[in-house]
Amino acid sequence: VNGHSGTQPVNPINRKKLASWVGFSNLPNQVHRRSMRRGFNFTAMVVGESGLGKSTLINTLFETKLYEPKQIPAPGVDRGRTVQIESISADIEENGVRLKLTVVDTPGFGDFVNNDESWRPIVDNIEARFDAYLEQENRVNRLKLVDNRVHACIYFIQPTGHSLKPIDIEFMRRLHTKVNLIPVIAKADTLTEEEVVLSKRRVLADIAHHGIRIFQPPQYENEDEETIQENEEIISKVPFAVVGSDNIVRSPNGREVRGRAYPWGVIEVDNEEHCDFVKLRQMLVRTHMEELREHTNDILYENYRTDKLKAMGVSQDESVFKETNPAAKQAEERALHEAKLAKMEAEMKMVFQQKVQEKEQKLKQSEEELYARHREMKEALEKQRLDLEDKKRRVESGRPLTPEKGTKKRFGIGK
Ligand code: GTP
The missing domain is CATH 1.20.5 (Single alpha-helices involved in coiled-coils or other helix-helix interfaces)
Known part of the structure; x- marks a missing residue:
């Protein structure tokens, strides 16, 4: 899509072979070097009821102790849950690539006497981040835009084996037009294999029934076989049944693994046969982080921005066009x-x-x-x-x- 209206003539593509090396094939390297210099930033939000393992999963995903382990309290004492929207940032580096990772942790909802509006502070937070970006874009000096928009929202579903709860549906319906929703079935180690399969089927049916749009790797034309297969595998696991742990345990064959040890055995976080954590990490970090950032900017933010300007009575594209085009201005006059x-x-x-x-x-x-x-x-x-x-x-x-x-x-x- 090139953003031009369909009425404009399309220039025919004239394929030519170059006689010698011009140099633009080096463009990807230039982009690569610039990105390495600038670094990347990514903001993930975690939403779900209290105690579903949000903080643990983030630590597991980025292999960083972003969150200190919460104290397991004495009976009757509050175990130190998240009570307000908190944002934690960390600069992490891997093979010379710098990533500023921000995690927005939200208070577990469903904990209050009245949960009717528990989605509101979260939607407000997402919109406030859009507004902050819009404000920077409207400034005269737009050189260094700081992007604090939420690029992905991991939504934690209780491992009940049942369908979604009304509060989950309400939440996702409020959020899906503003953020890339990634639903996960939390603490999947508490469900049997059959329960996981059944639970996924029910959740997907609910999501489809309520017209909720969740993030899925897009299938582009001209994609290579390997990528197509990779994407299909990821899609087949949605909603990801995850297990989080920042503890190292010893597996039955003596290896040290990240996992959870039970009297009957060990659940390995990084073992695809045990849970979908690997696939979630692959999508979120290894293969689709840029896609999530792009979708946030090009679709979600763009829609928000257009709605906002429309509500202010400005058809922004028209006004910008007239500002910059004297002929259009004259025609209007x-x-x-x-x-x-x-x-x-x-x-x-x-x-x-x-x-x-x-x-x-x-x-x-x-x-x-x-x-x-x-x-x-x-x-x-x-x-x-x-x-x-x-x-x-x-x-x-x-x-x-x-x-x-x-x-x-x-x-x-x-x-
Ligand atoms: P709030 O901050 O109150 O919203 O909680 P949270 O969702 O961040 O949960 P947290 O990560 O603090 O985990 C709560 C408890 O669940 C801790 O005791 C974790 O060890 C445990 N836990 C985390 N992930 C898992 C998991 O995948 N399976 C199981 N069985 N327990 C988990």
Whole structure:
């Protein structure tokens, strides 16, 4: 995807063979050297009920004692659980590659009397990190952006063997559009093999039913066979059934391994036949860390940013385009001007029609008055004509003229 609209012409690719070595094949090395110099950073968040082994798993993943072991308290005493969102960073180095690892530990939820809103502080924390990044992007000086966004969220599911609990579903639904969700079945050593299989099936069915999007290695075209197979193996293990331990124990064949020793045997953390820890680490650290960072930046953060700017009434792409493109700005101004003219014209038409109507009304009224007066005059004239004809007949017949009303009295005619 190149970000251009589909209406733009696509330049045909012209494949050419170079006559000699130009040097751009060295680009991956240049990127490699720059990355080595700058180092990487990665922020992982762990979410889940208290005591599910979040801190232990992080220590196991990065083979670092990021978290000091929590004291196992005397009965009745609080065992020192995480009570607020904590963020721990460590600079770790492997074969000259530096990684600044930050782990955001969240208080175990489900511990409170009212768990309805226990997702809120976690969503707030993720959004606050997006906001901090957005604020840096909006600064004039954007040279050194510090990326504290959460790149992956390991979600711990209780090893009950059952489906997801309502609180798990609510949580994942709130989180899946903001962070790469990686569900894991915690403390898998407490389940039998069949229970693990059944539990995974139920969890996946729940996830699909509720339309929750979890992170899975993307399958690209042109990928080599080995990578395709690797990705398929990872996908087949989701949700990862994990066991965490930062203790070294002796396996039955005498090897020293990271694991948990039980009276009936030893669970090896790094043994793929015992749990999915290796596959989780492979995806999170060895093969898909960059993918997780990219997906966070390109999809999750981008969606958040667009929604945020839209809510502020800014269609950001449009405004940036106009800022940087004078022709687009002019076109917009012309369109505005034309719209203003059209509005004025419509208003003038309306006023004109109104005036014509008023005039017509007035003309009609005076026409009616004229007719009425004409009728009156005609009637008066007709009356006069009749009177005169009557007088004429009397004169001709020798009869005396009947005095008009009132005349008799005035001249003493009659009694
Ligand atoms: P909070 O900080 O309260 O949220 O706890 P947490 O989820 O960080 O759990 P933590 O890592 O402190 O582990 C709690 C207890 O579970 C410790 O006694 C661990 O030794 C034990 N534990 C951790 N991982 C596993 C595991 O995979 N299997 C088993 N059986 N126990 C584990």
